[in-house]
Amino acid sequence: MEDENVQLHTCARIHPTRATLDRQAIRWVSELSIRFIYSPSVTGAVAEDCPPDEVFALLDDEYARSLLSATSHEPMTAPELSTQCEMSKSTVYRRLNKLEACGLVRAVHVPDPDGNHRKRYEAQLDELVVRLNDGDFELNLQTTTRTQEFADAFTDLWEGL
Amino acid sequence: MATPTTLQITEFLTVLQLLLGLVIAILAAYGYRRNASRPMLFLGVGIAMITFVSAVTTAVSSVLLNVSLVAPLSMTAEVFGMGLILYAVILARRT
Numbered sequence: 001m002e003d004e005n006v007q008l009h010t011c012a013r014i015h016p017t018r019a020t021l022d023r024q025a026i027r028w029v030s031e032l033s034i035r036f037i038y039s040p041s042v043t044g045a046v047a048e049d050c051p052p053d054e055v056f057a058l059l060d061d062e063y064a065r066s067l068l069s070a071t072s073h074e075p076m077t078a079p080e081l082s083t084q085c086e087m088s089k090s091t092v093y094r095r096l097n098k099l100e101a102c103g104l105v106r107a108v109h110v111p112d113p114d115g116n117h118r119k120r121y122e123a124q125l126d127e128l129v130v131r132l133n134d135g136d137f138e139l140n141l142q143t144t145t146r147t148q149e150f151a152d153a154f155t156d157l158w159e160g161l
Numbered sequence: 162m163a164t165p166t167t168l169q170i171t172e173f174l175t176v177l178q179l180l181l182g183l184v185i186a187i188l189a190a191y192g193y194r195r196n197a198s199r200p201m202l203f204l205g206v207g208i209a210m211i212t213f214v215s216a217v218t219t220a221v222s223s224v225l226l227n228v229s230l231v232a233p234l235s236m237t238a239e240v241f242g243m244g245l246i247l248y249a250v251i252l253a254r255r256t
Binding site for chain 2: 147148150151152154155158159161
């Protein structure tokens with residue numbers, strides 16, 4: 001039983017392979033240009049459309065949590081996530097839709113080296129602040145700013161040497 | 162507008178080098194703080210040294226000091242910066 005949980009929580013690759021790093025580098029450069037040119041369309045959904053209950057339910061769900069941790073290292077397509085996290089595709093799609101609606105995950109259209117445009121999902125969640133104000137729960141979702149993302153990508157690039 | 166002299170072109174390029182080096186060093190500094198990654202610290206300081214510090218040293222020493230001291234001082238900064246970058250490469254090995 002415990003092994004299952006460990007497997008789901010650590011379904012993100014911590015040490016990327018060489019091929020992954022090359023793909024990451026290409027993706028980083030293409031995302032840089034996409035962001036500078038198309039920046040309005042790449043901003044994610046804000047967590048305002050999403051009541052706190054839904055966000056709490058998502059964070060309680062171990063499948064959603066493993067998807068979040070897997071996509072925090074690099075943007076991944078849904079089929080990749082289903083093979084890596086060993087979840088059925090329908091589960092992945094259902095969770096991703098809910099996560100995207102709450103702004104915890106963002107879909108980025110990045111062209112593959114083969115030329116296909118796939119939707120890659122990327123965790124937007126950096127910090128979630130839960131505040132209790134006069135009996136009302138306030139959620140503040142902090143997404144990583146673009147500069148912070150570049151800094152993280154720079155670190156991944158360097159540390160992968 | 163008259164065509165710029167080579168001196169003006171050099172000055173413009175030096176400012177550009179300064180700014181780009183600063184941007185890259187700031188990204189590296191963010192990476193160091195967010196990911197607790199020491200190699201990024203040395204990489205950032207090294208890049209800052211070979212671009213920003215070198216350019217500033219050249220500018221300041223050409224005004225304040227003897228002309229013959231300008232090159233050694235800025236080269237010292239650059240060599241030290243390259244040393245820091247090499248150290249960052251060594252630190253970044255995975256074992």
